[in-house]
Amino acid sequence: EPEVTQTPSHQVTQMGQEVILRCVPISNHLYFYWYRQILGQKVEFLVSFYNNEISEKSEIFDDQFSVERPDGSNFTLKIRSTKLEDSAMYFCASSEFEDEQFFGPGTRLTVL
Amino acid sequence: AQTVTQSQPEMSVQEAETVTLSCTYDTSESDYYLFWYKQPPSRQMILVIRQEAYKQQNATENRFSVNFQKAAKSFSLKISDSQLGDAAMYFCAYRSPTSGTYKYIFGTGTRLKVLA
Numbered sequence: 001e002p003e004v005t006q007t008p009s010h011q012v013t014q015m016g017q018e019v020i021l022r023c024v025p026i027s028n029h030l031y032f033y034w035y036r037q038i039l040g041q042k043v044e045f046l047v048s049f050y051n052n053e054i055s056e057k058s059e060i061f062d063d064q065f066s067v068e069r070p071d072g073s074n075f076t077l078k079i080r081s082t083k084l085e086d087s088a089m090y091f092c093a094s095s096e097f098e099d100e101q102f103f104g105p106g107t108r109l110t111v112l
Numbered sequence: 113a114q115t116v117t118q119s120q121p122e123m124s125v126q127e128a129e130t131v132t133l134s135c136t137y138d139t140s141e142s143d144y145y146l147f148w149y150k151q152p153p154s155r156q157m158i159l160v161i162r163q164e165a166y167k168q169q170n171a172t173e174n175r176f177s178v179n180f181q182k183a184a185k186s187f188s189l190k191i192s193d194s195q196l197g198d199a200a201m202y203f204c205a206y207r208s209p210t211s212g213t214y215k216y217i218f219g220t221g222t223r224l225k226v227l228a
Contacts, residue, residue: 004156031214042116043203043218056213091157098214103149103157 002026004104006092012110013082021077021107023092032075033093033101034067036060043091049075082111114139116206118219125194126227132179133189133222135204145207146180146187147216152200160202163187191224199226 005024013019025032034046047057049067066078075094079086089108093101115138125131137146144165149157163171163180171178175195179188191198201223205216 033215042220045215045217048213048215056215095214100159100162101216105156
């Protein structure tokens with residue numbers, strides 16, 4: 001069964017560094033999402049992406065964040081200059097239409 | 113803005129018994145979608161069950177069923193004949209039907225332990 005995959009599973013970085021989190025959505029899906037979960041808190045929506053552009057973003061998704069679908073298969077989340085409070089689990093999801101979202105296993109980002 | 117509340121951070125159930133996980137939500141919309149997702153340890157979230165608000169009938173998937181009370185804005189998940197493999201984090205999620213925004217709004221989750 002097709003799955004959403006994410007790499008790396010764990011990323012450790014220094015404050016102020018740039019990180020890129022990678023996701024490979026399910027191949028025939030059209031909608032892509034990033035969510036994050038700070039330890040012990042709820043899963044929060046960051047951004048949705050459709051037809052090569054952002055369709056919605058949350059207040060969390062400020063100028064430090066960007067998303068890209070560089071090659072038709074990968075979907076990336078870039079954090080330009082990481083802060084301590086960016087430490088969280090980041091989940092990628094995809095859906096075929098406005099239907100059930102399929103989630104990846106997550107990338108744990110630790111900012112030191 | 114819509115909110116989702118899961119008031120039980122952790123629940124325990126004996127194997128083969130039944131457990132109910134609670135979820136309440138707040139919205140001014142009349143049509144929407146509700147979901148329960150299961151997240152086993154170190155694994156991705158997978159869909160357990162979904163409910164469209166316009167459907168009066170409660171959704172059922174094998175041992176999993178929901179009690180959807182639209183007026184009370186309540187969406188509880190019942191797991192019958194609990195199995196060890198049901199141990200996981202369970203998230204309740206709300207999705208607006210508004211075209212162009214299909215984001216989920218999640219609750220904080222309930223960790224379910226299944227006791228042998």
